[in-house]
Amino acid sequence: MDRGALFLAKTAFNFILMVLVEIVVIPLFWILFNLRSWDVIPNLFLVTLLGTVGFCVLGTLLSAVTLKSRARELLLPLVLFPLMIPVILGTIRCMESILRAGALGDALPWLRLLVGFDVIFLTVGVLIFDWVIEV
Amino acid sequence: MAEISNASAKSKGYLGGLALISVLLGLYWGLLHAPPDAYQGEVQRIMYLHIPSILTAYLSFFLVFVGSCLYLWKREKRDDILAYSAAEIGVLFTALTIVEGSVWGKPTWGVWWTWDARLTLTAILLLIFAGYLMLRSLTEDENRAASAAAVLGIIGFLDIPLIHMSVYWWRTLHQPPSILRPDKAPWDNVHPALLTALVINFVAFVLLYFYLLSQRFRLGEIKEEIKARLLNRDN
Numbered sequence: 001m002d003r004g005a006l007f008l009a010k011t012a013f014n015f016i017l018m019v020l021v022e023i024v025v026i027p028l029f030w031i032l033f034n035l036r037s038w039d040v041i042p043n044l045f046l047v048t049l050l051g052t053v054g055f056c057v058l059g060t061l062l063s064a065v066t067l068k069s070r071a072r073e074l075l076l077p078l079v080l081f082p083l084m085i086p087v088i089l090g091t092i093r094c095m096e097s098i099l100r101a102g103a104l105g106d107a108l109p110w111l112r113l114l115v116g117f118d119v120i121f122l123t124v125g126v127l128i129f130d131w132v133i134e135v
Numbered sequence: 136m137a138e139i140s141n142a143s144a145k146s147k148g149y150l151g152g153l154a155l156i157s158v159l160l161g162l163y164w165g166l167l168h169a170p171p172d173a174y175q176g177e178v179q180r181i182m183y184l185h186i187p188s189i190l191t192a193y194l195s196f197f198l199v200f201v202g203s204c205l206y207l208w209k210r211e212k213r214d215d216i217l218a219y220s221a222a223e224i225g226v227l228f229t230a231l232t233i234v235e236g237s238v239w240g241k242p243t244w245g246v247w248w249t250w251d252a253r254l255t256l257t258a259i260l261l262l263i264f265a266g267y268l269m270l271r272s273l274t275e276d277e278n279r280a281a282s283a284a285a286v287l288g289i290i291g292f293l294d295i296p297l298i299h300m301s302v303y304w305w306r307t308l309h310q311p312p313s314i315l316r317p318d319k320a321p322w323d324n325v326h327p328a329l330l331t332a333l334v335i336n337f338v339a340f341v342l343l344y345f346y347l348l349s350q351r352f353r354l355g356e357i358k359e360e361i362k363a364r365l366l367n368r369d370n
Contacts, residue, residue, distance in 0.1 A: 070274070085301060093304075124293060
């Protein structure tokens with residue numbers, strides 16, 4: 001079987017799970033904090049989706065990398081967090097800008113960075129997964 | 136076999152001697168010969184170690200990337216040993232850079248550490264490759280560890296420019312680079328006396344780096360040899 005397809009399937013599964021949670025959680029914030037600005041949600045959601053893609057791609061890839069090691073529950077976040085910095089910073093900055101100004105505005109480079117990250121690591125993941133899960 | 140290893144030991148000895156001489160020359164040039172900086176005074180001399188050590192660390196992580204790619208492609212043990220050795224020495228040089236930077240930062244900025252862009256970037260680099268070393272030591276199956284680490288080495292290296300950009304768009308306290316600047320050649324920006332000292336030290340660090348790398352690489356080879364012999368004896 002093509003391992004790249006396996007990688008995409010695993011990533012898609014994680015992605016769908018996270019998006020389901022986000023669909024519930026994000027409007028919940030608006031309700032609980034009694035916010036009126038419902039119109040920013042679509043933009044906000046778009047950014048969240050891009051961040052989620054990056055998170056799932058790298059998370060799936062590295063969970064397979066650390067699979068056979070001892071203390072992998074400890075090792076995975078340790079390895080994952082520093083590599084995830086661009087996604088975390090990019091998503092936070094885009095969200096901040098949308099929440100403050102209602103539009104991306106200055107945060108456009110961050111959005112490009114997010115898209116770039118997603119594209120690069122999705123490609124790398126598909127290409128490299130062959131070697132990640134070999135016996 | 137013995138002759139070959141003799142010859143390589145000899146050339147390694149020359150490399151080591153050359154590294155020693157150039158490091159001493161670099162120290163002399165940096166500490167005594169070059170004039171103190173016009174604004175920062177004597178403390179600026181740390182730069183002669185600080186910049187070469189981070190540049191060699193970057194070189195090292197590039198070698199991790201090259202070794203990892205070659206290993207996944209050709210499956211030769213020596214590429215894996217190269218990646219492992221380079222990662223270890225890279226972590227060492229990154230840690231050294233942070234220590235030197237702190238020593239310089241305290242008198243210059245007034246703090247040992249601050250969450251400035253470049254400092255954060257260096258700390259993240261250290262974390263990534265410390266994670267790489269941990270992954271290697273925590274995976275028992277050798278081949279498995281080698282290919283997992285190779286994948287991590289490739290991902291880690293490809294992530295560096297992205298982390299670089301994202302961390303850079305934060306506000307930054309560290310002065311903009313004075314050597315690798317897009318708009319000015321180094322010799323227009325840095326006084327020649329200072330630049331000479333820096334170049335000498337850089338060459339010294341690169342020589343030292345390759346000496347350490349060759350020693351560490353040999354150690355990895357010896358480990359493999361011993362393992363192979365033990366396996367033969369058991370069979």
